[in-house]
Amino acid sequence: KAGVTQTPRYLIKTRxxxxxxxxxxxxxxxxxxxxxxTPGQGLQFLFxxxxxxxxxxxxxxxxxxGRQFSNSRSEMNVSTLELGDSALYLCASSPSQGETQYxxxxxxxxxx
Amino acid sequence: QKEVEQNSGPLSVPEGAIAxxxxxxxxxxxxxxxxxxxxxxxxxxxxxxxxSNGDKEDGRFTAQLNKASQYVSLLIRDSQxxxxxxxxxxxxxxxxxxxxxxxxxxxxxxxx
Numbered sequence: 001k002a003g004v005t006q007t008p009r010y011l012i013k014t015r016x017x018x019x020x021x022x023x024x025x026x027x028x029x030x031x032x033x034x035x036x037x038t039p040g041q042g043l044q045f046l047f048x049x050x051x052x053x054x055x056x057x058x059x060x061x062x063x064x065x066g067r068q069f070s071n072s073r074s075e076m077n078v079s080t081l082e083l084g085d086s087a088l089y090l091c092a093s094s095p096s097q098g099e100t101q102y103x104x105x106x107x108x109x110x111x112x
Numbered sequence: 113q114k115e116v117e118q119n120s121g122p123l124s125v126p127e128g129a130i131a132x133x134x135x136x137x138x139x140x141x142x143x144x145x146x147x148x149x150x151x152x153x154x155x156x157x158x159x160x161x162x163x164s165n166g167d168k169e170d171g172r173f174t175a176q177l178n179k180a181s182q183y184v185s186l187l188i189r190d191s192q193x194x195x196x197x198x199x200x201x202x203x204x205x206x207x208x209x210x211x212x213x214x215x216x217x218x219x220x221x222x223x224x
Binding site: 033042043045048055056088090097098100102103104105 | 144148156158161202216217
């Protein structure tokens with residue numbers, strides 16, 4: 001089976017812009033979670049989608065949003081980018097909630 | 113707040129030695145435990161999962177779980193320089209959210 005894929009792999013944006021990141025889970029996986037990883041904070045949970053519904057949300061401002069489509073593909077959006085949003089954004093998929101998560105390669109976002 | 117604690121390291125071991133990585137967690141009701149390996153600049157890669165007390169072996173890796181003492185460890189036998197990475201412990205706490213809490217990771221350096 002193909003693994004989790006994320007696009008784009010790298011992004012450079014400026015403050016105030018918005019960005020959309022995409023994640024395609026492993027075939028048959030219905031749960032998609034998003035994480036932000038920075039050197040200072042480690043892996044921080046953003047949100048989880050299952051069956052097109054947001055099931056859990058981490059402690060991030062409303063500028064961070066996401067959605068999941070009927071084919072389980074997911075997107076996350078960050079509006080009004082800030083310098084502190086520079087991070088590696090990771091998507092992880094699992095067959096269902098609470099099962100082993102498999103990570104994609106990540107999208108590295110740099111905000112200037 | 114449910115916490116997962118790991119010594120940040122670095123843990124330095126000679127090639128061929130056994131590397132022992134430890135993780136403690138605060139939620140006594142936790143049921144699912146995972147070890148991930150993350151190379152610098154890459155995404156986390158699942159090494160193994162463990163759900164029951166005792167040892168679970170997979171090749172050179174052995175996970176050990178002790179729910180009474182609330183710790184999980186990872187042993188790497190015959191350590192190789194290619195094992196040099198950060199090792200993340202993840203725990204799914206009780207309570208039904210199904211979202212794993214990640215430790216900050218332990219940096220392992222295997223020197224020739």
